[in-house]
Amino acid sequence: MGFFEWKDDYSVGVKVMDQQHKRLVALVNELFEAMQRGSGNQGAAKVLRGLLDYTRTHFRTEEDLMKAHSYPGFVAHKKQHDDLTEQTMDLSKAAQEGRLTVAIDTSKFLKEWLATHIMGSDKLLGTYLQRKGVG
Ligand SMILES: [Fe+2]
Structure with missing residues (x-):
C-alpha cells in the first residue's frame, strides 16, 4: 500500500481538478519514497522543486476557473x-540548504494538507463549478 492512496471520495467532479490532484498525490508519494530510500536533503530538494x-x-x-465563473469564495480559497x-x-x-531534518514529516504535512484541502475547499469549488456546467 502506498503512503498516500487516491480514493474516489477525493473526486470533486471536475475532470481537470481530479487529474491534477492525482498528479499531486503521486508527487507527495515520490517525496515520501525518496525519504524512505534515504535520499536525504538533495533527494527531497529535487522532488520538492517539482512539487512546487x-x-x-x-x-x-x-x-482561473474561479475567476472565469465568478466564484464567491475566491479570496479565501x-x-x-x-x-x-x-x-x-x-x-x-x-x-x-541541507536544513530539512524531518522530511518524512514534510510528506505527512503535505499529504494532510492536500487531503483536507480537497475534501473541504476543493469539494465546495467543484460543486459550484458543476452547477455552472463545468465537468
Ligand atoms: Fe484548491
Whole structure:
C-alpha cells in the first residue's frame, strides 16, 4: 500500500481538478519514497522543486476557473493556496540548504494538507463549478 492512496471520495467532479490532484498525490508519494530510500536533503530538494512547480500550475488552473465563473469564495480559497505555496517554498529552500531534518514529516504535512484541502475547499469549488456546467 502506498503512503498516500487516491480514493474516489477525493473526486470533486471536475475532470481537470481530479487529474491534477492525482498528479499531486503521486508527487507527495515520490517525496515520501525518496525519504524512505534515504535520499536525504538533495533527494527531497529535487522532488520538492517539482512539487512546487506543479502546485503552482494546479493552483493557477483552479484560480482561473474561479475567476472565469465568478466564484464567491475566491479570496479565501486563494489565500489557502498562497499559504501552502509559501510553506512549500520554505521547505524546498530548507532542503536545498541541507536544513530539512524531518522530511518524512514534510510528506505527512503535505499529504494532510492536500487531503483536507480537497475534501473541504476543493469539494465546495467543484460543486459550484458543476452547477455552472463545468465537468
Ligand atoms: Fe484548491
